Amino acid sequence: MPTKLSVNVNAIAMLRNRRDLPWPSLEALGRIALQAGASGLTVHPRPDQRHVRFSDLPVIRALIDDEFPEAEFNIEGYPTPEFFDLCAGVEPEQVTLVPDHPSQATSDHGWDFRKHQAFLADVIAPYKKLGCRVSLFADGDGDPEAVAIAKAVGADRIELYTGPYGGCHNSPERAAAVLAGLGKTADAAIALGMGVNAGHDLTVANLPDLIRRIPQLAEASIGHALTADALEFGMAETVRRFRRACGQIV
Numbered sequence: 001m002p003t004k005l006s007v008n009v010n011a012i013a014m015l016r017n018r019r020d021l022p023w024p025s026l027e028a029l030g031r032i033a034l035q036a037g038a039s040g041l042t043v044h045p046r047p048d049q050r051h052v053r054f055s056d057l058p059v060i061r062a063l064i065d066d067e068f069p070e071a072e073f074n075i076e077g078y079p080t081p082e083f084f085d086l087c088a089g090v091e092p093e094q095v096t097l098v099p100d101h102p103s104q105a106t107s108d109h110g111w112d113f114r115k116h117q118a119f120l121a122d123v124i125a126p127y128k129k130l131g132c133r134v135s136l137f138a139d140g141d142g143d144p145e146a147v148a149i150a151k152a153v154g155a156d157r158i159e160l161y162t163g164p165y166g167g168c169h170n171s172p173e174r175a176a177a178v179l180a181g182l183g184k185t186a187d188a189a190i191a192l193g194m195g196v197n198a199g200h201d202l203t204v205a206n207l208p209d210l211i212r213r214i215p216q217l218a219e220a221s222i223g224h225a226l227t228a229d230a231l232e233f234g235m236a237e238t239v240r241r242f243r244r245a246c247g248q249i250v
């Protein structure tokens, strides 16, 4: 199964939020992305709503339900009670729990599984009851024991935090070293029967090596670079370029 592409619309929302106007429209650009073959849409609502607003979530849910019933809605965020209520309101197919503090500019690390084991075991269960697949944001530091804890607390998947990999765009040597850790982390998850997603600073240029090392990669969620490319090439052409990088189009 080739890696699925979930288009993260946070960056589009941030551009929209510069003005008190409804464009660029998440619904319209999400529709173009799904028409061009994206497998789903991702949002990461933050408490200050500086990216997607809470009111965007039902709009995206309706777009998927009414026009693209095969597509998946993936909601990422820190598991507060408010975040759970948001998820309960739109029942995403997948929830990705991320250890973000509200003060962080963007996500920059995975869970400390040893420290947060009991917390994660508690918070995951209600999402499973909602019927969501649960994925946990994980550092790609090649620590099989950490992955075993992710499995033990009930996660279905991990999402590899690929920010450090994306940060190596000008150094193939460093990229290879980071990729080794990501690969080892993925191997541990796959050996335990878990699925593996990846996200953060993935690009058309760095995806093929990641997927060569982790051919079972289930899904890449991509926003920042994809939105930048969409400005240059248009959303539909950009989604096709990313799908090619995922191995979906030869």
Ligand SMILES: CC(=O)[C@@H](O)[C@H](O)COP(=O)(O)O
Pocket: 008, 010, 011, 043, 044, 051, 076, 098, 105, 106, 107, 137, 199, 200, 223, 224
């Ligand atoms: C978990 C993750 O890596 C993404 O959800 C990312 O946080 C999106 O980034 P921005 O919200 O900063 O665009």
Ligand SMILES: NCC(=O)COP(=O)(O)O
Pocket: 008, 042, 076, 159, 198, 199, 200, 201, 202, 221, 222, 223, 224, 225, 226
């Ligand atoms: N989970 C990562 C994501 O959704 C998008 O990250 P980025 O491509 O905006 O860095």
